[in-house]
Amino acid sequence: MPTAIEYFKFLPKTNCGECGHPTCLAFAMQLANQKASVEECPYVDEEAKRTLQESSAPPVRGVTVGAGEGSFRMGEETVLYRHERRFVNPTAYAVAIPDVLPAEQLKALAQSYLDMSFERVGMTFDIDMFAVFNASGDAERLRSAAVALDGMCSKPLMLIGAGAEDLRPAAEALQASRPLLYGADKGSISSMAALAAELGLPLALRDGSLEGMAELVEAARGQGAEDLVLDLGSDSMRHVLERNTVARKASLKRSFKGLGYPLMNLVGSGEEAMKLAMLSTMKYGSLVVFDSLEPQQALPLMTLRQNIYTDPQVPIQVKQGLYPINGPGEDSPLLFTTNFSLTYFTVRADIEKSRIPVWLQVVDTEGLSVLTAYAANKFGHEHVAAAFEASSALESTSGPVVAPGMVAKMSGKLEEAVGRKVLVGPMESGSLPKFLKNLGV
Amino acid sequence: MAKVPMPKEKWSGAITSAALGDGSVRIGGAKGMPFLAFEDPDMPRPLLAGEVVDDLEDFPPIVLDFFGEDAEDPAAWAQRWKEMGADLVCLRLLSTDPDRRDRSPEEAAAVARSVADATGMPLIVYGCGLPEKDAAVMEAVSAALAGHRSILAYVEEDSYKRISSAAIANKHAVLAFSNLDINLAKQMNILLSDFGVQREDIVMDPLMAPLGMGLEYSYSVNERIRLAALNGDRMLQVPMVCDASQAWQVRDCAEEEEGLGDPVERSAWWEFGTALAALLSGADMLIVRGPYAMQLIKEAIDDLGGGA
Ligand code: B12
Numbered sequence: 001m002p003t004a005i006e007y008f009k010f011l012p013k014t015n016c017g018e019c020g021h022p023t024c025l026a027f028a029m030q031l032a033n034q035k036a037s038v039e040e041c042p043y044v045d046e047e048a049k050r051t052l053q054e055s056s057a058p059p060v061r062g063v064t065v066g067a068g069e070g071s072f073r074m075g076e077e078t079v080l081y082r083h084e085r086r087f088v089n090p091t092a093y094a095v096a097i098p099d100v101l102p103a104e105q106l107k108a109l110a111q112s113y114l115d116m117s118f119e120r121v122g123m124t125f126d127i128d129m130f131a132v133f134n135a136s137g138d139a140e141r142l143r144s145a146a147v148a149l150d151g152m153c154s155k156p157l158m159l160i161g162a163g164a165e166d167l168r169p170a171a172e173a174l175q176a177s178r179p180l181l182y183g184a185d186k187g188s189i190s191s192m193a194a195l196a197a198e199l200g201l202p203l204a205l206r207d208g209s210l211e212g213m214a215e216l217v218e219a220a221r222g223q224g225a226e227d228l229v230l231d232l233g234s235d236s237m238r239h240v241l242e243r244n245t246v247a248r249k250a251s252l253k254r255s256f257k258g259l260g261y262p263l264m265n266l267v268g269s270g271e272e273a274m275k276l277a278m279l280s281t282m283k284y285g286s287l288v289v290f291d292s293l294e295p296q297q298a299l300p301l302m303t304l305r306q307n308i309y310t311d312p313q314v315p316i317q318v319k320q321g322l323y324p325i326n327g328p329g330e331d332s333p334l335l336f337t338t339n340f341s342l343t344y345f346t347v348r349a350d351i352e353k354s355r356i357p358v359w360l361q362v363v364d365t366e367g368l369s370v371l372t373a374y375a376a377n378k379f380g381h382e383h384v385a386a387a388f389e390a391s392s393a394l395e396s397t398s399g400p401v402v403a404p405g406m407v408a409k410m411s412g413k414l415e416e417a418v419g420r421k422v423l424v425g426p427m428e429s430g431s432l433p434k435f436l437k438n439l440g441v
Numbered sequence: 442m443a444k445v446p447m448p449k450e451k452w453s454g455a456i457t458s459a460a461l462g463d464g465s466v467r468i469g470g471a472k473g474m475p476f477l478a479f480e481d482p483d484m485p486r487p488l489l490a491g492e493v494v495d496d497l498e499d500f501p502p503i504v505l506d507f508f509g510e511d512a513e514d515p516a517a518w519a520q521r522w523k524e525m526g527a528d529l530v531c532l533r534l535l536s537t538d539p540d541r542r543d544r545s546p547e548e549a550a551a552v553a554r555s556v557a558d559a560t561g562m563p564l565i566v567y568g569c570g571l572p573e574k575d576a577a578v579m580e581a582v583s584a585a586l587a588g589h590r591s592i593l594a595y596v597e598e599d600s601y602k603r604i605s606s607a608a609i610a611n612k613h614a615v616l617a618f619s620n621l622d623i624n625l626a627k628q629m630n631i632l633l634s635d636f637g638v639q640r641e642d643i644v645m646d647p648l649m650a651p652l653g654m655g656l657e658y659s660y661s662v663n664e665r666i667r668l669a670a671l672n673g674d675r676m677l678q679v680p681m682v683c684d685a686s687q688a689w690q691v692r693d694c695a696e697e698e699e700g701l702g703d704p705v706e707r708s709a710w711w712e713f714g715t716a717l718a719a720l721l722s723g724a725d726m727l728i729v730r731g732p733y734a735m736q737l738i739k740e741a742i743d744d745l746g747g748g749a
């Protein structure tokens with residue numbers, strides 16, 4: 001963002017007042033606070049307006065790929081460290097599908113990725129995108145593969161080809177689905193950028209040097225391609241960390257516009273791919289493209305992304321309340337836990353596994369886990385009793401109360417407070433199925 | 442040519458560097474944010490400690506299968522870590538727990554000595570987690586490892602005096618534990634300094650919460666600690682130890698479950714993800730449990746150019 005002084009430089013300093021502000025400086029200060037628009041001063045010339053608009057653009061441009069349900073946004077980050085502010089648009093993961101596969105195999109491969117989906121803390125983790133790769137060298141083949149994939153799911157596509165002519169048929173056919181075109185380099189920038197601009201599609205650029213990339217960006221913009229994604233290479237972890245860091249810092253801290261776009265990495269497959277993907281997820285990557293990805297890799301990776309992109313100020317939580325699980329009756333046991341999502345969903349899954357009907361009272365601990373909440377004095381017997389009261393749990397049920405094993409200490413006081421037998425459950429909810437069976441209810 | 446500005450920071454502080462073992466291993470010394478060679482051209486290599494326990498109850502079978510019979514003997518187990526490129530041994534004397542085998546401090550100290558003798562590597566030694574017993578165990582360990590500079594783990598706000606004295610007596614370092622909070626971390630270091638522990642003898646553990654179980658808190662707490670240290674906060678300029686083995690606490694790390702893929706590989710990535718987050722946020726040393734994760738972490742440090 002330009003400062004008041006930077007704005008002031010472009011004003012005529014005549015203090016004529018036509019903008020509705022007493023002085024040019026007063027106007028400049030309103031501009032810097034985003035409370036006024038340059039348009040309001042009739043004396044700023046076009047050239048200056050463009051310069052100012054450019055420097056007031058967000059430091060990292062937001063780019064949307066796909067259209068409709070599965071579409072996602074990349075970029076728009078404003079900080080280097082997540083304690084300053086939440087990271088905005090989570091890293092997207094794509095897997096490559098070669099266009100040489102026979103139609104049936106192509107669909108089967110894509111389907112296997114669509115089926116790779118995980119439930120964690122009440123959220124669904126899955127693949128975000130398919131990257132259709134022109135392995136055949138035949139533009140028609142790429143088009144038909146892309147059309148087939150586009151018809152299968154709502155995931156955005158990335159089209160990978162050597163030049164604009166290889167991509168054109170597929171890009172035209174899918175224009176409405178807004179695929180990402182990959183990738184323009186020094187040799188192909190002019191025809192690729194022209195194609196992207198013509199169809200209004202996002203375009204990925206690739207160059208391993210920061211200077212070279214800044215030039216590609218300039219060239220692409222010269223052709224009217226504005227929605228850019230930058231691939232600075234993925235040859236080593238060191239380079240990914242350094243280049244991503246410099247690009248992001250230059251954009252955020254030095255107002256350098258030439259690299260202010262979402263960053264991406266093509267990581268290949270296997271161990272190297274996973275290391276690079278985890279690095280990119282933590283260090284400013286917006287898109288990671290794999291040649292292949294297995295569930296035992298995807299789950300830890302997607303969990304990492306979920307962790308890094310949560311709001312550092314607000315733990316993910318569920319509502320306080322009395323939850324029936326497995327169809328409980330009046331005399332089913334009454335368990336209780338905290339409203340931290342991780343805790344609630346872990347406990348819930350374990351109870352579901354047991355198939356034994358229970359009531360689960362969730363206590364509002366401001367999103368803290370059992371021990372954390374207990375240590376912070378937010379999960380004492382009085383809080384539990386108040387939550388029972390609020391949901392009328394004691395009136396509507398008659399079974400034994402079961403406390404988490406980690407807070408066994410509160411059971412005596414709680415028993416007094418609620419006037420009902422309080423049993424101490426296992427430390428880990430993983431042992432709940434066995435515990436509930438032994439209760440024999 | 443478009444000129445890209447080089448956003449190099451001018452840090453006013455650096456992390457202390459301290460010798461361990463016979464002096465050939467050093468911990469700390471960073472002068473920039475992790476692995477940014479343009480900030481810190483001769484960045485030190487983070488250290489890796491391989492975990493060894495002296496009581497196998499509840500220990501993950503995936504790891505025990507790998508070490509086989511060597512897991513029965515801490516010295517043999519530690520030797521395996523050495524062959525795999527570890528810099529230190531993290532020895533947990535779980536058997537001293539009264540609810541386990543209630544081993545005496547002297548017996549436990551003999552185990553520590555045997556590990557040091559077999560490998561020559563410095564140790565980071567933990568007790569069983571009960572403050573009273575741990576203090577007695579660490580006093581014995583401190584004496585048994587005299588002359589072989591190691592790290593006594595751990596001291597906390599309300600129990601640090603006996604272990605700190607034991608460390609001072611034999612020139613060991615102490616691990617200052619704090620709970621996921623930059624101010625608590627700093628307060629702990631101040632407390633130890635006031636007690637007479639030299640800054641070179643303090644390493645800190647701000648609690649690395651594992652992947653899927655609070656990693657997001659630790660990642661930011663660590664970053665804030667490291668930034669404050671580089672910006673000149675002397676009381677935070679001590680090396681940071683992160684315990685990646687905690688990844689194994691998380692249910693999805695190693696459980697067998699349809700649709701989650703091979704647990705051996707998954708657990709390696711779970712621990713690796715925890716470790717990489719620790720390294721990128723400022724860890725100067727990691728504690729590692731899984732052999733496959735150890736290999737991946739070593740490769741990643743090489744690839745990041747650590748120490749190159
Ligand atoms: C992440 C974390 C935090 C995060 C908060 C995360 C959150 N939203 O809760 C932050 C950084 C905010 C935090 C803060 C603090 N923390 Co904290 N934190 C942790 C950490 C690393 C993980 C907690 C977690 O997510 N566990 C996972 C969930 C799923 O576990 P859970 O809720 O206990 O649920 C399990 C069981 O209890 C059981 N269960 C749950 N419900 C039920 C119900 C029934 C019926 C049954 C049978 C079983 C059952 O099954 C579940 C699955 O196994 C732990 C250390 C660790 N590795 O455990 C420390 C820990 C819990 N924290 C601790 C402390 C002391 C604190 C602070 C007080 C520190 C301080 N002085 O500031 C603060 C308090 C918070 C505040 N004032 O706001 C201590 C608690 C010590 C104690 N024994 O009481 C711990 C154990 C760390 C330690 N070793 O010292 N913490």
Ligand code: SF4
Pocket residue numbers: 011012013014015016017018019020021022023024025027040041042043
């Ligand atoms: S209209 Fe333009 S020239 Fe006149 S006071 Fe406002 S800023 Fe200054």
